[in-house]
Amino acid sequence: MAPTVASEAAARQQHTGKAAALAARDASGHLAPLTITRRSTGDDDVAIKILYCGICHSDLHSIKNEWNNAMYPVVPGHEIAGVVTEVGKNVTKFKPGDRVGVGCMVNSCQSCASCDEGFENHCPGMIFTYNSVDHDGTISYGGYSSNVVVHERFVVRFPDGMPLDQGAPLLCAGITVYSPMKRHGLNVPGKHVGVVGLGGLGHVAVKFAKAFGMKVTVISSSPAKRQEALERLSADEFIVSKNEDEMTAAAATMDGIINTVSANIPMAPYMGLLKPYGKMIMVGLPDKTLEIPPFNLIMGSKTLAGSCIGGMRDTQEMLDVAAKHGVTADIEMVGADYVNTAMERLAKADVRYRFVIDIGNTLKSSE
Known part of the structure; x- marks a missing residue:
């Protein structure tokens, strides 16, 4: 639902801060400098100077309006890392100078059953970090910007x-794979997990699975990724999905599979x-639409499930586990002036494995 004129006018009275940003103005997806407003730091808020922001494939979909909701x-970006510059009077968890991050959401109703369970990502009132209508009626702007103000939670x-x-990048890619692995018991030493796709999500899934002590098989349509998977990421096995002999040899060997690809692949x-x-x-x-014969589920009593990011408790836990085991994303750092080229390369899957914008050193004001 779009904000009303009245709600926008009221919100402008509170949005007195400014931020340099990169914004798409139409479905061409071209990103250009724009000065945006940010709300003042409220009693429960944390103000953050953004230093880095990862580029997620969702950003590309959004700026080009491929989901018809732009x-x-x-202003995209939901893999935000920076330092605290100011906190509201009710904030207890953070102080200026702390190293912090913001992921895919910036608010929720904070009172429903999902929020009470720590599943803010499933709250009907969840506010996405960008391209979402906030509680004050304004549109949320993401991390391709110099600063942001977010509720402490x-x-x-x-x-x-x-x-x-x-x-x-762990604030999206990391929690996206960590949360379902934890929830579905795919974090147990000795179990065997398959990872379909070796991109931004897949390479992080491999790292977490190895950190958990699991046997890991990467499944990819690209034979060229075999050496990368086995030697650099330390996967135990590699299967070319188009190779029927390799697929047949691995039949009924895996406790679970994390499917990270957005391609339309046959599920059976x-x-x-x-x-x-x-x-x-x-x-x-x-x-x-996924096509899967019911026979493939019933025989073997198998489960097909989905997962959408994770709640805030899981996100903090994910970072703590990642730090303990040395799990980080493999990145290519780019400047703000390279972001449109990065988007073109991302559309061609020409990145290993995540672009990260050096916001702090390269984003300049449009004024």
Whole structure:
């Protein structure tokens, strides 16, 4: 629902701060400098100077209005890392100078059953970090900007020793794979997990699975990724999904599979890799309806499930676990002036594995 003129006028009275930003103004998706407003730091808020922001594939979808929900101008970015500059009088968890992050959401109703359970990501009133109508009626702007003000509940702390640039993508990619792995028991030493796709999500899933002490098999359509998976990421096995012999040899060997790809792939062959009672977890988002014969679920009592990011407790826990085991994202750092080229490369899957914008050193004011 779009904000009303009255609500926008009221909100402007509270949005007295300014921020330099990169915004898309139409479905071309071209990002250009824009000065935006930020609300004043409220009693429960944390003001953050943004130093780094990861580029997620969702950002590309959003700026091009591929999900038909863009409210231009769109300032994307939900993998935010920076330092606290100010806190409200009720804030107890953070102080100026703390190293913090903001992920895919910046608020929720904070009172429903989902919020009470720590599942803010499933709250009907959840506010996305960008391109979402906030409680005051304004449109939320994301991390391709110099600063942001966020409710304390939706800020996480980066553990000591974790680099902010390599940690930023964990606030989307990390929690997206960590949460379902934890929830579905795919974090147990000795169990066997398959990871479909070796991109921004997949490479982090491999790292977490190895940190948990699991056997890891990467499943990819690209034979060229075999060496990367086995030698650099330390996966135990690699399967080319188009190779029927390799798929057949791995039948009924996996306790679970994390499917990270957004491509439209036939599900039946992948379900065949699962042991009885195995679980296929979808975290990628194909643009067409999944087709899977019921027989593939019933025989073997298998489960097909989905997962959408994670709640705030899980997000902080994910960062703490990542720091303990040295899990970070593999990144390519880019300047603000390179962001449109980065988007073009991302559309071609030409990145290993996550672009991160050096906001603090390269984003300039449009004024």
